[in-house]
Amino acid sequence: MKPIVAELVASALRALPELAEAADGIDLDGTVERTRDASHGDFACNIAMRLAKPARKKPRDIAAIIVAALGDSATVDKIEIAGPGFINFYLSAQAFHAELERTLAQGASYGRQAPKEGPRINLEFVSANPTGPLHVGHGRGASYGATVGNLLEAAGYPVHREYYVNDAGRQMDILGASVWLRWLEANGVDVAFPLGGYRGEYIRNIADEIDTAGLDVPTAESVARGLPGDSDDDKDAYVDALVARAKALHGEDGFDRIRQQALESIRDEIREDLEEFGVHFDEWFSEQSLTKSNRVDDALAVLEERGMLYKQDGATWFPATQFGDEKDRVVVRENGVKTYFASDIAYHFDKRERGYDHLIDILGADHHGYVTRVRAGLEAMGYEADDLEVKLVQFVTLYRGGERVQMSTRSGQFDTLRQLRAEVGNDAARFYYVSRSNDQHLDFDLDVAKSQSSDNPVYYIQYAHARVASVFRQLGEKALTWDKANGRAQLGLLGEPQEKALMTSMSRYPEVLELAANNRAPQHLVHYLRDLANDFHTYYNAHAFIVDDAGLRDARLYLVSAARVVIANGLGILGVSAPEKM
């Protein structure tokens, strides 16, 4: 509805050359907004105030000129100039009825924009290291990323969802060594488990399952001989030596078999977890594939070519300070090993080279310090700094019975996404994870998320949806049918304040979607749906829908059918189910 009002103003301005000139460069859509108070009408436009200075006229005088040029429209009942110079629009009942008709006609696509050609968006999220199961924090990144993806698609953009699998480097070696040691253990070979290793129970399970045909079980003595000690001060030496020993005993290929199986097992587990959570990716991008195809070297060559690398102390550096970073960064260490930063630059370069115009990274808040340098890398390779957009997701704290739930792996308490899903269900988890802005800490109350009452916003909203379905079941039980066409014809009978309020709320849906998509802010949709459900329940409590008067009944059923569509669409974007029955 908002675009209709904005277009009215725009056409009035076209008829007023002297004002149109002053309005040049002002986004008219942005001057029209919903009113907070019904006494100000449905929409208000502040263009007159904005034009006061450039046009050198008083705001109220400008408003009068614009209003005079507005002319008649079936959409608008009344236009008033109010306050300092607002132009208030009171929309006709007919305008709201037309919106209801659109809602039912478009159904599942109501609120969505037509697909655009571009910009093509690459959306990377979760990207947790495949060294263990997803934990509760990853769940937030998963929900947020999936929902932002849905929002962007609803806004018409082509979106490619990508998970970057960090399957190369030292962490993978340590994972391999951890599994290897558990395998030895299961074969009666006891070697001290490294402090820097992965200690979770899942490592044992992997060790039990992997195919080790052709690998000889070494003696404890041959494994442990000559290894450095392990200590909290230096967790690296011992575990690194174990990796080297495993490679020596089984050969690179032998160790690689263990490592690769461990990686695949965990990655598959993560993938399954996410699929069950309703979070899908178009691509699982392997870091190994970057290395194997020499794309890290290619990216470094591009930097070299552009004079964006230098040597110092035996290492190769990238002058990140030239792009606003606080210090220069190493890309190749003194020992010849490329840093994680090097493959990260290469990865983002590769994404851009693959044809994505806009890159969005959704990262844990602990990656805060990484943003500047990755962006610097892209810029140094000739791309725009704005091509990369980073959304940081803050931490999650779980509460049960008003108490903070400890989430350390060591204490063995609440930890994994899987456990959370099992406890509160996918719907509640998806919903609560995106209920607050991504850049704010989230307190996740397990008791509320589980409760099946109106205290729980998820149930409150889903219940509104189920109630409409229930009403139609009731209709059937009373051997009545809904005459949709008659309902459309009789919408004029809907004059109750709750009906007007519900129609107004519903008509906001496309605007909320757009706002949420533009700001990558699903919480707007969450709050909107709660308000909408509230309007629906208030209506339901105040008036019976299945009344004797067939015209009124058909009209009310028309209205609530449309409400069902809006609620279902909104929940769909959030990845939450819209049940017919609860």
Place this chain on the structure above:
RNA sequence: GUCCCCGUAGCUCAGUCGGAUAGAGCAUCAGAUUCCUAAUCUGAGGGUCAGAGGUUCGAAUCCUCUCGGGGACGCCA
């Protein structure tokens, strides 16, 4: 030390290109309640938008500073 986020009702929080009298839920209080669905309903009270300056027709919102809370800062991955 540098940087980022946050501070709004008793509590949890909305308030997103600056807009009119700052909102919701919970809690509190007062009423209603044999009703299509049972997880009730209606209404009321409740505020120095952390504080101080600034920008302007207009500031919870933008800028500066102060106070208070949280987090990030590796030749780790």
